[in-house]
Structures are given as C-alpha cells and as structure tokens.
Amino acid sequence: MIDVTALTRTYGxxxxxxxxxxxxxxxxxxxxxxxxxxxxxxxxxVMVGLTPATSGSATVLGRKYADLPNPGREVGVLLDASxxxxxxxxxxxxxxAARTMGLPMSRVDELLDLVSLTGTEAERRVKNYxxxxxxxxxxxxxxIGDPEVLILDEPANGLDPAGIRWMRDLLRxxxxxxxxxxxxxxxxxxxxxxxxxxxxIGQGRIVAQGTKAELLASAGTLVRSTAIExxxxxxxxxxxxxxxSGRDALRAEAEADLxxxxxxxxxxxxxxxxxxxxxxxxxxxxxxTADTSREGAAA
Amino acid sequence: xxxxxxxDLDRAPARAARTAPAPIPFSRLMTVELVxxxxxxxxxxxxxxxxxxxxIATASVILFxxxxxxxxDNFGAAIGVPMTLLLPVMAxxxxxxxxxxxxxxxxxxxxxxxxxxxxxxxxxxIAIGAVSIGxxxxxxxxxxxxxxxxxxxxxxWDISANQITMLVLANVLxxxxxxxxxxxxxxxxxxxxxxxxxxxxxxxxxxxxxxxxQWWEDLRPWLDFNWAQGELYDGQLTSxxxxxxxxxxxxxxxxxxxxxxxxxMRSEVK
Numbered sequence: 008m009i010d011v012t013a014l015t016r017t018y019g020x021x022x023x024x025x026x027x028x029x030x031x032x033x034x035x036x037x038x039x040x041x042x043x044x045x046x047x048x049x050x051x052x053v054m055v056g057l058t059p060a061t062s063g064s065a066t067v068l069g070r071k072y073a074d075l076p077n078p079g080r081e082v083g084v085l086l087d088a089s090x091x092x093x094x095x096x097x098x099x100x101x102x103x104a105a106r107t108m109g110l111p112m113s114r115v116d117e118l119l120d121l122v123s124l125t126g127t128e129a130e131r132r133v134k135n136y137x138x139x140x141x142x143x144x145x146x147x148x149x150x151i152g153d154p155e156v157l158i159l160d161e162p163a164n165g166l167d168p169a170g171i172r173w174m175r176d177l178l179r180x181x182x183x184x185x186x187x188x189x190x191x192x193x194x195x196x197x198x199x200x201x202x203x204x205x206x207x208i209g210q211g212r213i214v215a216q217g218t219k220a221e222l223l224a225s226a227g228t229l230v231r232s233t234a235i236e237x238x239x240x241x242x243x244x245x246x247x248x249x250x251x252s253g254r255d256a257l258r259a260e261a262e263a264d265l266x267x268x269x270x271x272x273x274x275x276x277x278x279x280x281x282x283x284x285x286x287x288x289x290x291x292x293x294x295x296t297a298d299t300s301r302e303g304a305a306a
Numbered sequence: 307x308x309x310x311x312x313x314d315l316d317r318a319p320a321r322a323a324r325t326a327p328a329p330i331p332f333s334r335l336m337t338v339e340l341v342x343x344x345x346x347x348x349x350x351x352x353x354x355x356x357x358x359x360x361x362i363a364t365a366s367v368i369l370f371x372x373x374x375x376x377x378x379d380n381f382g383a384a385i386g387v388p389m390t391l392l393l394p395v396m397a398x399x400x401x402x403x404x405x406x407x408x409x410x411x412x413x414x415x416x417x418x419x420x421x422x423x424x425x426x427x428x429x430x431x432i433a434i435g436a437v438s439i440g441x442x443x444x445x446x447x448x449x450x451x452x453x454x455x456x457x458x459x460x461x462x463w464d465i466s467a468n469q470i471t472m473l474v475l476a477n478v479l480x481x482x483x484x485x486x487x488x489x490x491x492x493x494x495x496x497x498x499x500x501x502x503x504x505x506x507x508x509x510x511x512x513x514x515x516x517x518x519x520q521w522w523e524d525l526r527p528w529l530d531f532n533w534a535q536g537e538l539y540d541g542q543l544t545s546x547x548x549x550x551x552x553x554x555x556x557x558x559x560x561x562x563x564x565x566x567x568x569x570x571m572r573s574e575v576k
Contacts, residue, residue, distance in 0.1 A: 056418040057411065057575040073418040076329035084415045090408035094347035103345070107330065107338050107416045132347065148412060155324065 008033050008187055009054065009156060014063035016049055023049045025211035026063070031189040031204070033155070036182045038202030038219075039191035040292065046211040047191040048086065051160050055084050067156055079108040082156045083149030088141035088165070093134035097124055097144050100133060101151060108152045118147040123173075138165025146174070156187040163197050175201045195292050207292065223282055228263045231256040231279035232270070241273035242266070258283055330417060335426035343400050343430065352396050359388035360442050364449035368456060376453045377462040381446035386473065389442055393477060394484025394505075397431040398497045401488030406495075410575045420570055428485055435481040439474050469541040476538035479555070480505075483531075486559055489566035492573075508532065531558035 009031040016024040024046045031037035041047050052058040054065040056072045067075065067082050075081055091100055101115045119129050122143040133141065142165050149157060157178070163171050178201060182188050192198045198205070205222050207215040215222060232238045235255050242249045242259055247269065249259040256279070259266045263280055270277050343349045363384035371380060401424070404410030417423050454461040465473075484501055491497040509532040516523040526533055527547075531554040537547050 052574070052576075055415045057414060059572070059574075075326075075418070077327040078418060079416045080327040081324075084412075086411055086415070087408070090411040092346055092403060092407040092409040094349075094407070095345055095409075099345045103338060103342055104412065104416060106341065107334070107413075109328075109330065109334060 009067050009189055011065045012063055014065055015061045016053055017061045022211050027213055029206045029216055031187050033187045034182055034185050035203040036178055036188040036201050037204045038198035039189055039206050040198050041208035042193055045208045048160050051086060051158055079152035081154050083154040084158045085145040085149045085162055086160045088145040091133045094132055096130055096132050098129040101147055104148045104151055114151055118151045122147040139170055142166055159190045161192055227258050227260045227283045228266045229256060229258055229281055229283045230266050232275055232277050234275045238270060238275045241269050245269050336430050339426045339430045348399060356392050356438055360385045360445045364445055368453040373457040373459050376457050376459055377464050378450045379464045381449045382465055385442040385446050390480050393435050393481040394501050397481045397484035398488040400427050400431055402492055402494040402497050405492040414575050431481060431485055432478055435478050436474055439477050472538045472541050476535055479535055486563040489570055490562055528553045
C-alpha cells in the first residue's frame with residue numbers, strides 16, 4: 008500500500024512533480040507511466056526519502072518511509088540498477104544488504120538463485136556487470152528482505168526478452184500473493200502487459216489514472232462489418248460516437264458488448280469485434296502527453 | 307469493466323498482516339560500515355598498502371639508518387608518515403563512495419536516517435585509525451628489536467606512553483580532517499585533492515603569511531590547525547596549547563563538519 012498525496016517538488020522555478028496524488032493497492036501491479044523527464048523518478052525518490060518533498064506527503068504501509076523501523080524488510084526499492092559500488096562483487100553487495108536488514112547470509116544464495124545469477128557471476132565485481140545483470144542484482148537487493156511493497160524504477164531496462172518475461176512473472180506472482188507493486192516505465196507495451204492499474208504522468212502532473220481496463224475502454228472498440236454504413240447509423244442513433252477506421256471498420260467510443268448489442272438489434276453482420284488495438288494505450292499515452300512531452304511540438 | 311476489477315481483487319488473497327520488524331540497532335550499522343570499508347577493491351588495497359608501507363618503512367630503517375638511529379622513535383616516525391596520508395584517505399572514501407559510486411541510493415533507502423549512517427562511519431573510521439596505529443607501533447617495536455639485534459646495539463625504547471597517546475590523538479584528528487572533507491565535498495577525487503590542499507598547501511601559505519604579517523604570526527597558534535596539531539607530535543601540551551588546539555580545531559574541523567552534516571541531511575541522493 009502506497010499513498011501519495013498532493014506531492015510537489017520544485018527545483019527553483021521548475022515544478023518537477025506537481026500536485027501528484029495517487030495510491031498503489033495491495034494485490035495489484037500499478038504502472039507508473041510517463042515520458043522521460045516526466046517526474047517518475049523524482050516522485051519515487053521522494054517516496055523513499057532520498058529527495059525531500061517541497062510539499063505534500065507520501066506514505067508506505069501507512070507510515071512515512073523514514074518512520075519504517077527496518078525499511079528493507081517491508082519495502083523493496085530499486086531506483087537505479089547502475090547505482091551500486093563498482094568495486095564490490097555482486098555477492099558482497101547482497102551480503103551488505105542482508106547484513107543491514109539483519110538477515111541470515113543463506114538468504115544471499117537464495118536470492119542469487121532466484122534472479123539467476125550464477126556463482127561465478129556473483130564473484131565478479133559489479134563494474135564488469137552488464138546492465139541486465141545489474142538489474143537482476145538490484146531486484147535481488149529489493150527482494151531479499153521479503154518485503155510487502157516493491158518500488159521499482161524502470162526495472163526492465165537492459166533485460167533481454169527472456170529477462171523481461173521473467174521479471175513480469177515475478178512481479179505478477181508477487182502481487183498475486185498480496186504484495187503491492189509500483190513500477191515505472193516509459194515503455195508502454197511493457198506496462199500494458201503487466202499492470203492492473205495505471206498512473207500516467209507528464210511534466211510532473213498526473214494526466215490519467217485508473218485501472219488498465221478503464222483506460223483501455225476509453226480507447227474504444229474496433230468493429231468490422233460488411234455493412235459499415237448501416238452500423239454507423241445504428242450506433243449514431245444510440246448516441247455512440249464512431250469514426251471510420253479504414254474501409255470496412257469503425258472505432259466506436261463504447262465497450263464491445265454495447266457495440267455488439269447495437270449491431271444485433273440493427274441486424275448488421277459483424278466480421279470483427281474487439282477492444283481497439285493493443286496500441287490503444289499507446290495512442291492514449293501519446294495523446295495524453297502530446298502537449299507535455301518533448302516530442303509533442305514536432306508531432 | 308467493474309466486474310473485471312472485482313474479480314482481480316478476489317484473485318489476490320489478502321496478505322496476512324505482519325508485525326513491524328525490529329529497528330536496526332546502531333551496532334549493526336557499525337558492523338555493516340566496517341565490512342563495507344574492506345569489501346571493495348579500493349578498500350582492500352588501502353589496507354594492504356598500510357601494512358605494506360609499514361613493512362617497507364621498517365625494513366628501510368634497518369637497512370639504511372645508521373646504528374645510532376636504530377631507536378623506537380625513528381621506527382615509529384618512519385611507519386607513521388604513510389599513515390598520516392592513508393588513514394584520511396580511508397576516512398574520505400568511506401563517506402564519498404556513497405556519492406561517487408552512488409551506493410548511497412541503496413544505503414540511505416535501507417537506513418533512511420543519514421545522520422546514523424554517517425555517525426556509524428565516523429566511529430568505525432576512528433576505531434580503524436586507532437587499531438592501525440596500534441599495529442604500526444607493534445611492527446615498529448618488532449623492527450626495533452630486530453634492527454638493534456642486527457646492528458648489535460642496545461635496543462632503545464624512547465617513546466613514552468604519553469607520546470603514544472598523543473600520536474594516536476594526532477592521527478585520529480588527521481583522519482577526522484579527511485572524514486570532514488568527505489562529508490563536506492562528497493566526491494572522492496575532490497575530497498582527496500581537498501585533503502592535500504588542506505594539509506600541505508594551507509600550512510605553507512600560513513607560514514608565508516606569518517613571515518610577512520606580524521598579526522598573523524601572533525594569532526597563528528590559535529588559528530593554524532596544522533601548527534596546533536604539530537605540538538601533539540612533541541608529546542607534551544601545556545594548557546595554553548590545548549586551548550589553541552581546541553580553538554583551531556573548532557574553526558577548521560568542527561564547524562566545517564557541522565556544515566557538511568547539514569548539507570548531507572538536506573541534499574538529494576541521486
């Protein structure tokens with residue numbers, strides 16, 4: 008459980024995080040989505056007390072992060088996989104974390120196993136690690152204390168496709184066991200696959216939030232028919248906005264079951280009926296951040 | 307769509323409420339910081355070079371010093387010189403690596419009380435300093451016995467217990483200067499350069515200024531920390547000299563350390 012309330016962080020005149028309010032629920036994966044420089048990392052750093060908030064507050068498990076007696080045992084944090092001492096071996100890095108949390112050293116080997124770092128790799132210094140290996144080590148550090156909450160900033164960066172799949176399954180399992188996961192990304196597809204809830208941020212402000220289902224619904228339904236004009240007319244009569252999408256398809260701003268009912272009532276044969284493309288979220292994302300993102304002006 | 311949401315929630319069993327873990331004791335933080343000083347490549351070689359230079363210094367005195375110089379004082383001095391540089395560097399790196407290597411991101415999220423972490427580092431650095439001086443003196447004693455035996459002269463023990471205390475104090479102060487610069491600058495190369503300036507450039511400037519300006523020459527014992535520390539190596543301090551050490555130390559060590567700590571508490575860890 009993470010609660011962020013009216014959080015603001017300014018740097019001089021720049022409002023890096025501007026009145027951000029959202030919560031991440033237990034048992035669910037909350038995706039924190041935004042273009043580069045949108046304020047995701049700053050928000051996460053404020054949550055764990057690395058950056059002081061200008062105003063507003065953030066609590067984890069009902070308490071301010073600094074009031075957690077042994078944070079590593081309750082909250083697993085990975086903000087930057089590169090932020091590890093280059094001259095320390097992977098195993099020593101984990102041992103330091105385990106020691107700080109007061110865990111038995113046997114946890115180190117368990118976690119190395121879990122994140123698939125081999126014994127030889129664990130003996131190498133972090134300096135020689137690839138970004139993917141650093142991510143695995145960072146995930147291991149976050150999980151070693153068996154926390155209830157995970158806060159992960161761009162954890163999929165540098166992982167190969169198999170690694171991304173592994174990470175996805177890991178986080179799904181964690182949430183299914185009742186854990187809270189907050190994960191940030193600027194990669195829409197990655198978030199779309201894993202998240203239950205979404206918080207979309209652009210230029211420090213929240214531009215959309217809700218369950219993935221709700222946000223996808225607002226992207227509409229794609230319906231294909233051989234009698235496209237009749238269908239368009241029927242939808243219009245029911246007050247559903249629909250726009251042409253290619254020669255024989257419509258994009259309706261309604262859920263699929265409503266569109267199906269309309270088609271049935273109108274006696275229009277359908278050849279396809281589904282939620283608008285997987286790219287729906289991407290379109291939403293680009294649309295929502297168009298006036299706030301760097302590429303906005305050019306696009 | 308609400309149906310999906312409810313279903314998702316049902317699928318996730320409520321996690322059993324857990325009791326809050328016990329707070330992290332300070333003793334554990336000290337252990338962690340002690341381990342962290344030695345389990346990096348830099349830390350390992352720093353300790354190795356302390357032992358190495360102590361052995362080289364001892365061997366050099368035996369090989370090159372005249373028989374009359376085969377005294378404990380000389381062995382101690384030869385071993386002590388590299389220590390005055392290596393101990394502050396160790397203290398500097400223990401602090402600055404959290405920023406320069408960015409490991410502070412993990413350290414300060416696992417322990418969200420920076421003051422406690424810095425305090426643990428300071429206690430550990432002082433302890434390592436004291437132990438190092440002890441080891442150095444032991445190596446020196448061994449050198450003294452072996453050296454005088456080889457040279458066939460009487461073994462001379464010309465360091466008093468009081469001198470040893472002062473020697474330890476001088477080295478700990480020196481180490482704290484490094485620690486202070488680490489806290490203040492929070493960047494490894496920057497703090498090491500800062501230490502060189504502080505310890506070698508400033509005293510020279512102070513001396514030159516004192517040669518030309520009488521007012522500075524008069525105030526120097528009170529304001530020149532390096533000067534005040536120098537008295538420690540002579541073994542015995544008068545109460546005035548203690549007061550001078552305290553005054554100069556306040557200005558050059560305590561105040562900047564306090565400023566550095568405030569900055570550490572307020573700064574962002576990135």
